[in-house]
Amino acid sequence: MKPIRVLKKLKGLLLLKDKFDWMIVLIPVIITVLGIMTIYSATRPIIGVKHPAFYIRQTIWLIIGIVSMAAVSLFDYRRLIKLSYFIYIFALILLLLTLVVGHAGMGAQRWLRIGPIGFQPSEFFRICLLIAIAGYLSRQISPLRSIPFVVLIGVFGVLPFLILYLQPDLGSAILILSMVVAVTLIKGINRRLLVTSVVVIIVTAPFLGNVLWKEMKQYQKNRLVAFINPKVDPKGIGYQIEQSKVTIGSGRLFGKGYLKGTQGPLRFLPEKHTDFVFAVFAEEWGFFGSVILLALYALIILRGFETALYAKDDFGFLLATGISIMFLIYLSVNIGMAMGLMPVVGVPLPFFSYGGTALVTNFIGIGLLNNIRMRRYELFY
Amino acid sequence: MNRETPLRLLTICTVVIFSVFLIRLWQLQILKGDQYLEQSLRNRVRIFRISAPRGIIYDRKGVKLVKNVPYYIASILPDVSEAEIDIEGLAELLGMSEEDIRKKLKGKKGQRLEPIRLKGGLDFEDVARIEARRSDFPGLIIETEISRYYNFGKTAAHVVGYLGKPTKEQLSMEDFKNLPEDTMVGRWGAEAMFDKQLRGRAGMKFVEVDALGRQLRTLRIIPPEKGEDLYLSIDINTQIVAEKAFQRRSGALLAIEPSSGEVIALVSLPSFDPNMFIKGIKPKQWLKLKRHPGHPLINRVFQSQYPPGSVFKLITAIAAMEEGLVNKNFKVHCKGFIEVGQWRFRCWKDRGHGIVDMKRAIVESCDVYFYELGRITGIDRIAKYAYAFGFGRPPGLGLSPEKKGLIPTTSWKLKTKGRPWYLGETFNAAIGQGYVSVSPAQAALLISAIANGGTVYKLQLLKNAEPEIISRLVMRPETLKTMKDALYGVVNQKGGTGFRAYSEHFSIAGKTGTAQVVALSPNERNLPRDHAWFVAYAPSSKPEIALSVFVEHGGNGGEAAAPIAKRVIEAYLLERDTDETNKGS
Incomplete structure (x- = not known):
C-alpha cells in the first residue's frame, strides 16, 4: 500500500471515531469488567492455594474482544451480505469439526483446540448464523413464501440444530433454533404458512417430545425434573437450583460485599464462574447491584432495537434485531435459570460468564451493532 | 419491511422479561433474603x-x-444426608x-x-x-x-x-x-x-x-x-477414719465445727463408688445399687430418721430446767420402773438407779428420772425446746433431700390421730422413743448447739463460708453448765454410759442413745435389735468438733457408736495439733 492511501485510511478511521456509539461500546466493557471481578471473587481459594487464572484469561479475552469489536466496526457491514454464505459454510465446517476431533468437556464435545487456546465453535457459530440469515432474508420479499421458508428452516434451523444436538449441546441447539424462529417471524411470513407450521408443530410435538425425552441424557432429564420440583433432594438433583437461589437471596438489599461472598468459593454453588456467575454477583452486591447490572443489559438490548429501527437497509435491520434478540435470549435463559425460573440449561451470561469464545462472539455482535448504527445516515455507494 | 411493529413487540417483550426478573429479585433478596442468608450461613458454618x-x-x-x-x-x-449414613x-x-x-x-x-x-x-x-x-x-x-x-x-x-x-x-x-x-x-x-x-x-x-x-x-x-x-469444709483424713471406724456396719455420721456449722465429716454407709457413674452407669449396675438392701444411694445423714433414744433426754432436761420447773438438784428415786395406772414404764436398768439427781440421771441415762421430768414439763414444752434445737424441720443444707423428723405435740396428735395425748406417750417421748424421730444431721446440730452454748448454725459444706445462725437459745448458765458437766461425766465418769468414748488425749463429752426397733424384717433377724446413737463434742472445755454417730442395728449406743466418735475426734484433733505444731516450727 502506498503511504498516502494508508494516511487517508487512518484519517477516515479518525473521523469514524466521532460516530462511534459510545454507549453500546462502553456498556459491554463495563459489564465484562464487573464479570471479571466476579470471576475473581468466585474462584478465589479459601485456603492458601494458588488463585486459578480464570480472571487473567478472561481479561486477555476482553482485550481480544475489544479489538474484534473495533475491527468489526470499521469496515462497512454491507460487505457482509456478499460474504454471508461463505461465513456460514465456514462456521458449519468448524461446528462439524468439533464432532470429529473435538475435546470433550462435561460429557459433550464442544471444544476445538488450536495450540494452547480452547475454542468453542458453537459460540462463534451463532453470530455467523445471524449474519447468514440476515443476508438471506434481506434478499427475500416480505412476507416470506413457502420455498424460502422451508430453505430457511432447513438450512439455518434444523441443520445446525442436529449438529449441536449430536455434540450434544441441547441448550445451544434450542437457543439457536429459537433465534432463527424469532428472526423469521420479524421478517414476517404469510398467514397460511404460519397456520400450517403451527399445525405441523402441534401434530408432531408429542412424537418429537417422546423422541427427545428418550434421547436425552440422564443429567438433562434430571435438570428438567429438578426444575419442576427442586425440593426432590436439595443435595442431589435440585441442589444447583436451590443453592443458586440461596446465593442470590443471601445478598439481600446491599449484598455481602465484594470478596465476601461464600457460596461460590466454598463450592456450595456449582459452575460458579460460568453458568451461575450472576448468582455470585447478586450475593456480593445485593438487590441494589443486581438491578444496576440488569439495567445495563436492558440498555444494550433496547439500544440494539433502536439501532435496528434506524438501520440503513433491511440487512442492517435484520442483523441488528437478530443480535439484540440473541442477547435477550441468552440473558433471559441464564438469569432465569439462576433465579430458579427456568430449568438448568448450560448457557453463558453474555459478557459476564467465563468463556473466551462467547465473549469475543458477543463483542463482535456489539461491533456489528455499532457498525450498523454508525452508517445509518451514509449514502449507498 | 415493517420495522416498528416487530420492534415494538420486542421492546414490550424485553420490558416484561426484565420486570419479571426485578420481581423475582425482590422476592429472593428482599422478601426471603434473611431466610436465604441464614441458609447460606448454615451451609458454611x-x-x-x-x-x-x-x-x-x-x-x-x-x-x-x-x-x-x-x-x-x-x-x-x-450436614451428612441420611442416605449417606450407613445406619446398620x-x-x-x-x-x-x-x-x-x-x-x-x-x-x-x-x-x-x-x-x-x-x-x-x-x-x-x-x-x-x-x-x-x-x-x-x-x-x-x-x-x-x-x-x-x-x-x-x-x-x-x-x-x-x-x-x-x-x-x-x-x-x-x-x-x-x-x-x-x-x-x-x-x-x-x-x-x-x-x-x-x-x-x-x-x-x-x-x-x-x-x-x-x-x-x-x-x-x-x-x-x-x-x-x-x-x-469443701470436709477433712478427708477424718472422713477416711470415720468410714473405717464403722467396720462395715451401716449407719451415718455427721461431724461439724460447733463454732460455724462447717461439715468436717459426713458418712452414710453403705456407700457406692461414684466412679461407676463416670461413663454413664450401666442399667445393670444401677439396678443393683437400687435394689441393694442397704440402700447405698440414700444419704442417711439427711434422708433417714429414727427415734433418738436417750439423746433426746438432753432436750427434756433443758426444757425442764429452762422452764424453771426443776434445778440440777432435783432428785428422783429410781426403782427400775414407774407405774401410771395399770401401765408400768421400765428403766433400762431393771434394778433401778436408786436416788438420782440431774447429772447422774444423764450420766447413767436413767429413764425413770426423765419419765418424771416429762410428767412435770409436759410434751408441748419439751417440743418447744426440741424445735429450738432444730428438730422437726429440715436442716436446709441442700446436699440431698432432707427428712424433717417428728416432734410430737398434743395438737399434732389430735390432728393426725384424732385422739388426745396420753401421759404414757409423754414418758416415751421424754426418753426419745415413741413418736419422736430425728435425722443424724439434726442430732449433730443439737450437740453442736450445746457445745457452743445454744446456737444452731446452718450447716455449711464450703470451707470458710460465712456462718449463718438458724436459731439461738439463750440458756441459764446453770442449765448449760449442768448439761456440760453431765455430758463430760457420760464419757469420763465411773458408771457413765459413754465410757467407751473415753480418750487419753482429749476430753470428750457426749451422750449415748439407743433407738428401739419395734419390728424386724426376716433378714434382719441376726442383727442386734436396736440402733445405736452417740452424740459428742471435744475438747469439752473449748469444743472444736461436734458429731452425731448412728449405727444401724448397732445395739447399745455406748457400745457400738461411742468408739466411732472417739476415733473420729481423736483423728481430727490430733491432725489439727500436728498441723499447728508444723505451722509453729
Missing part, C-alpha cells in the same frame, strides 16, 4: 463445643478429691440399636450446626476402634467432654457426689437449660449442689466448611471458662 474444665473439688486442707478426665462421644456431623454399620460399630440411631438422627438433621451426639461414655479402646474405621462413615467424629475421676472412690461419695446426664427435673430448671445432649452435670452431692459454679461455661468453635465438608478455617473461638474450684 459448623459449631463445635469446647467443653469447659470443671472446677476441682478440694477438701479443707487442699487435698484434691476429684480430677477431670476426658469423656468421649461419638457424633455425626449435621454404625449400629454395629457403636453397639447401639439401629432404632436408637434413627431416633437420634430424626428431626435434627438440617436444622442444626452442631454435631448430633450418638453415644457417649466411650473408653479409649472404643475411640481407637472408631477412629480406625472413621473413613467408612462420612461425618462421624469423636467429641470430647469432661468427666470426673473420684480419687477417693467410695469415701465421701455422698459428700462429693457424681456426674451424670441431667435428670428431667434438672432439665426443666433455668440453670440447666440449653445444655447439649450427653453433657455431664452434677447429679448428687457437692457436684450437684454446686453444679453451676463447678460447670464453668463451654466455649464454641465456629468452623467454616466447604461443600465437601472440609473444615477450612476457624472463624471464631469463644474460649471455655473454667469452672470455679471448690474447697
